[in-house]
Amino acid sequence: MTDVKKGGRRKKDPARKLICVYLIPAVWIAFALINALLPARAYSDRERRSLAQFPSAENGAVLDGRFEEGFEEYAKDQVAGRDALMSAYCAVKSATFNRENGGVYRCADGYLMDMPKVPGEKLPSAYSALLRACDIWQDITLLAVPAAADVCSDLLPGYAREGTQDRLEAFSELTDKLPSSVNVCDVRDALLKAYEGGTQVYYRTDHHWTSAGAYEAYKELMKLWGMEAKEYKLLPVCGGFGGTLAAKYGTALKTDTIDIPVPDRMPMILVRISGQTGYTTTIYDMDAVDGPDPYTVFMGGNYGEVTIKTSHKGAGKLLVFKDSYFNALLPYLLDDFEEITFIDPRFYDGDATLLASQYRDRKVLVCYSRNTFLEDNSFTLVIEQ
DSSP: OOOEEETTEEEOOHHHHIIIIIIHHHHHHHHHHHHHHSOOOSEETTTTEEOOOOOOOTTTTTTTTHHHHHHHHHHHHSOTTHHHHHHHHHHHHHHTTOSEETTEEEOGGGOEEEOOOOOOSSOOHHHHHHHHHTTTOSOEEEEEEOOGGGTSGGGSOGGGSTTHHHHHHHHHHHHHTSOTTEEEOOOHHHHHHHHHTTOOOBOSSSSSBOHHHHHHHHHHHHHHTTOOOOOEEEEEEEEEEOOHHHHHHSSOSSOEEEEEEEESSOOOEEEEETTSOSOBSOSBOGGGGGSSOGGGGBTTSOOSEEEEEESOTTSOEEEEEEOTTHHHHHHHHTTTOSEEEEEOTTTOOSOHHHHHHHTTTSEEEEEEEHHHHHHOOHHHHHHTO
16 A cells, blocks of 8 residues: 655555544454453463452552552453464464463473473572471471473473473472471472383373372372372373363363272262362262363362361371362372361461361371462461461
8 A cells, every 4th residue: 555646745545544543443442342341251261260350449559559460460361352362372373383382382292381480589488388387287298299391301392491400409409498397208209200111190281290190199108108008090081181281372282181090999988178068979070071171070179178088997187288289199098098188278268276276186298389389378378377
């Protein structure tokens, strides 16, 4: 589209004027109206996460910048056609052979991996909470699950492998500072050995470990606690699984299979979820297999507090502070304890003082991914109460 000179002056093109003056502003106004009229979504099935909501302007949020930050997140999460726009963006990046998208790397053998967090100079809040917990409980074990990139690092693109050893050493130095009263169960070597032996210990499309990976950790826990690990068979319950990393990257290079462990002898259990009425007799939600997030076949997702009573009277009681990685480990522990209570501090809204007094005599397991341990402060909020 070109301008035409007449009498030494440039004549304006009517089509260009139409586009610049009317069409583009009209599109922007229409897009803004659509965004304003559409109801805000609470959850994204595609990304498997909660979406930001309109921020509150109370308690000085406008003056200290929290409102502006919250509104920016809200605008990004609630933009009309977000899923379609993300799919188109991911398709373009894949077509141009880009090895990274949304912080997720495309790796060898169809794996997708995100980069683990790195311990900083400041101690994470969960570390301080763990020290405080030592004043309440005498028998505490920390199981901090390494990310796939710290176990299967040979699958990463060459340029993304740098810093792996430094990251591992930094986390080891962090746990070495813990008092001797905290038992550290480092499962990285066990996971690495199983991986090098051909076992798939992490999903290709999701950040979680597989049931096979969780079993390696279970054996390490039993060894640390002086207990005998039981044998389990794995039963496939879901094929074609595409997890959170596939959602972030935009596509699954290879899909996964979700297995659940089956023991030779299944103990009878009663499961009580805080805030819900009645009991259930299973830790599996088989309806989740056909839902948007099949990984929630384990316990149906995350809850603030769950108590499981088993038929093993006198087998000891366990209290767990956890994130979602524990959900795949739980089935292996049912045959070793009379009662297991697990708290997810991110969702816990109970009485923390009562929690400490009610479970003071328990063996305690803190089971987090290393990323959660380094970044999340909800454990601190519960313990410090």
